[in-house]
Amino acid sequence: MNPDSNANSDLDPGAGNGHSSHILIPAPVGIVRQILLEPTALAEWNPAFLSVKGPSEALTGRRYPLVARGALRGHWEYVSIGETLVEGRWEVPGLAETNSWSLLPHGEGTHVTHSFTHRGGLAALLRPAFAGVADLRLDRLSGRAAQRALAQVS
Numbered sequence: 278m279n280p281d282s283n284a285n286s287d288l289d290p291g292a293g294n295g296h297s298s299h300i301l302i303p304a305p306v307g308i309v310r311q312i313l314l315e316p317t318a319l320a321e322w323n324p325a326f327l328s329v330k331g332p333s334e335a336l337t338g339r340r341y342p343l344v345a346r347g348a349l350r351g352h353w354e355y356v357s358i359g360e361t362l363v364e365g366r367w368e369v370p371g372l373a374e375t376n377s378w379s380l381l382p383h384g385e386g387t388h389v390t391h392s393f394t395h396r397g398g399l400a401a402l403l404r405p406a407f408a409g410v411a412d413l414r415l416d417r418l419s420g421r422a423a424q425r426a427l428a429q430v431s
Contacts, residue, residue, distance in 0.1 A: 294395040298411035302387045304422035306361065306380045308429070309387045312421055313363045313378050316341045316353060322417040324410065325367070325374075329353055345369050371399030387422075391415050 351369030
């Protein structure tokens with residue numbers, strides 16, 4: 278995590294292999310939401326993915342083929358898409374993640390809370406490797422959103 282970031286993380290003890298973090302992103306909700314709803318661009322900022330294929334439109338229930346770190350092949354899926362909550366899941370052999378992104382307007386920015394839970398044999402083995410991942414995802418999302426917001430102002 279960037280020591281200058283506004284991210285705050287903690288392990289969610291009630292969620293098994295759950296992690297949660299939050300950050301204030303200097304971009305409006307619409308920009309942050311748009312980035313979350315670009316499935317084929319997820320690998321550009323989400324460190325879990327090497328690539329995500331399929332249509333660029335975000336559709337609930339649609340499986341987008343992905344390659345995760347370690348060259349594991351699986352799929353990404355949007356579970357629900359709301360104005361201020363995006364929920365998804367992805368799965369590769371031995372690991373399944375369910376995740377959520379909660380977006381709340383805060384001044385000219387967005388307060389984002391990201392939570393995820395893992396299950397599966399590989400998830401248990403890799404649990405220590407996922408410490409800090411929520412912060413990393415939020416930092417990268419923040420950077421991407423800030424750049425996009427700045428480009429819209431210019």
